[in-house]
Amino acid sequence: MSGYKDKKGEHDRIYSREYYSNNKEKIKKYYQDNKDRIRERMNKYYQDNKEKFAERGRLRDVGKNKERCKMYRLNNKKKIKSYYSQFSMRKNSLMYKYKLSIDDYNKIFNEQNGICTICGNEIKSVFMEHNKLNCAQVDHNHKTNCVRGILCRHCNHLIGNARDDIKILLSAIKYLEQWQN
Numbered sequence: 001m002s003g004y005k006d007k008k009g010e011h012d013r014i015y016s017r018e019y020y021s022n023n024k025e026k027i028k029k030y031y032q033d034n035k036d037r038i039r040e041r042m043n044k045y046y047q048d049n050k051e052k053f054a055e056r057g058r059l060r061d062v063g064k065n066k067e068r069c070k071m072y073r074l075n076n077k078k079k080i081k082s083y084y085s086q087f088s089m090r091k092n093s094l095m096y097k098y099k100l101s102i103d104d105y106n107k108i109f110n111e112q113n114g115i116c117t118i119c120g121n122e123i124k125s126v127f128m129e130h131n132k133l134n135c136a137q138v139d140h141n142h143k144t145n146c147v148r149g150i151l152c153r154h155c156n157h158l159i160g161n162a163r164d165d166i167k168i169l170l171s172a173i174k175y176l177e178q179w180q181n
Contacts, residue, residue, distance in 0.1 A: 100147055109136060136152070
């Protein structure tokens with residue numbers, strides 16, 4: 001029975017997300033037209049459920065909440081994994097971090113022919129490969145958050161560890177050249 005509830009809850013969340021994305025203007029207009037009524041209803045709900053909100057506030061204590069979340073993740077690994085597939089997590093991460101859609105990501109990846117721009121090694125798209133060691137990583141400017149391209153993990157870490165500073169990278173080249181023989 002609980003499996004049915006989980007599937008139904010997931011279905012409801014997906015439906016809500018789709019409905020909201022397809023009817024943003026309609027929802028905004030409804031909210032604008034009924035702002036006072038909605039606030040009144042929310043305030044009444046809060047007044048009727050003050051104890052529940054007070055308890056929630058206690059649970060939000062940073063230390064306790066962090067520990068509680070950690071324990072939940074440890075005890076519910078399978079449940080969490082089923083709720084968030086690798087694909088949807090990566091898709092949301094790309095949009096949240098870099099404002100990059102899947103289509104934009106695929107376009108960049110295909111323009112590079114699945115090759116790291118720096119070292120020339122083949123990289124696997126994050127949507128095809130779940131092995132993090134071989135996955136393509138989005139390279140971006142940390143100051144402007146502008147996406148520069150897609151690199152292999154090693155090259156992305158190389159640039160990141162050099163803090164996007166050309167002087168550091170040139171100094172590293174000189175150092176390697178000095179010790180090459």
